[in-house]
Amino acid sequence: MFKKVFILTIILMGLILVGDRVLFFRPEPVNLIEQNFLQGEISLPQPRHQSQTSVEEALLKRRSVREYRDEPLNLQEISQLLWAAQGITDPKRGFRTAPSAGALYPLRVYLMGEVEGLEIGMYRYNPDNHSLIKVGDKDLKRELAKAAFGQIWIEKAPVNIIFTGNYEITARRYGREKAPRYVYMEVGHAAQNVHLQAESLNLGTVVVGGFEIEKVREILGLPAEEEPLYIMPVGRKK
Numbered sequence: 001m002f003k004k005v006f007i008l009t010i011i012l013m014g015l016i017l018v019g020d021r022v023l024f025f026r027p028e029p030v031n032l033i034e035q036n037f038l039q040g041e042i043s044l045p046q047p048r049h050q051s052q053t054s055v056e057e058a059l060l061k062r063r064s065v066r067e068y069r070d071e072p073l074n075l076q077e078i079s080q081l082l083w084a085a086q087g088i089t090d091p092k093r094g095f096r097t098a099p100s101a102g103a104l105y106p107l108r109v110y111l112m113g114e115v116e117g118l119e120i121g122m123y124r125y126n127p128d129n130h131s132l133i134k135v136g137d138k139d140l141k142r143e144l145a146k147a148a149f150g151q152i153w154i155e156k157a158p159v160n161i162i163f164t165g166n167y168e169i170t171a172r173r174y175g176r177e178k179a180p181r182y183v184y185m186e187v188g189h190a191a192q193n194v195h196l197q198a199e200s201l202n203l204g205t206v207v208v209g210g211f212e213i214e215k216v217r218e219i220l221g222l223p224a225e226e227e228p229l230y231i232m233p234v235g236r237k238k
Contacts, residue, residue, distance in 0.1 A: 084196070149210055
């Protein structure tokens with residue numbers, strides 16, 4: 001009798017341990033694009049937090065710029081632009097440069113084009129490490145311009161910053177009806193940050209919202225839950 005009770009106890013303990021293991025130690029499912037992200041990261045230079053341009057001056061001079069010199073940007077400039085878009089400003093709490101409903105941060109930021117010291121291709125910005133993760137080997141600016149109804153400045157700019165959003169992240173707290181509205185607000189904040197940072201760096205940019213969503217999604221290789229929201233070509237002003 002004692003032997004049977006002992007064996008039953010061991011089996012139950014095993015089930016409990018397995019249950020705990022599943023509950024606490026099983027990693028979240030990782031999709032294909034995330035697996036690509038994990039292959040390696042490129043650290044960016046630390047962003048500068050002071051400049052010769054005041055906020056007021058940047059606001060005064062901000063304009064939509066669609067013509068750029070045929071010159072690549074450098075990594076310091078890319079670092080500043082991406083930090084302005086979604087950089088971490090409070091490491092302890094994870095707060096970023098742009099406000100987000102519930103601090104949920106459903107946006108992702110991609111970089112495509114020519115940068116000094118960087119292989120041509122497509123990269124995703126990782127705010128946590130202030131780094132770039134390569135997700136594509138080709139410069140697809142021409143295809144991106146075609147998907148944006150032939151807006152040639154996308155192709156001619158040395159780089160494009162692309163914002164995408166995942167509505168489901170916001171919907172988990174605020175519901176499916178409110179989520180898109182909050183995500184649209186957030187990408188507007190982030191894009192204005194890029195505009196002002198570009199002006200501070202004496203660079204030009206413009207916000208492009210007119211494009212075929214599914215074609216851009218295909219070009220970028222985005223998962224179904226991630227929707228392209230803005231394309232921002234950036235370059236040196238002519």
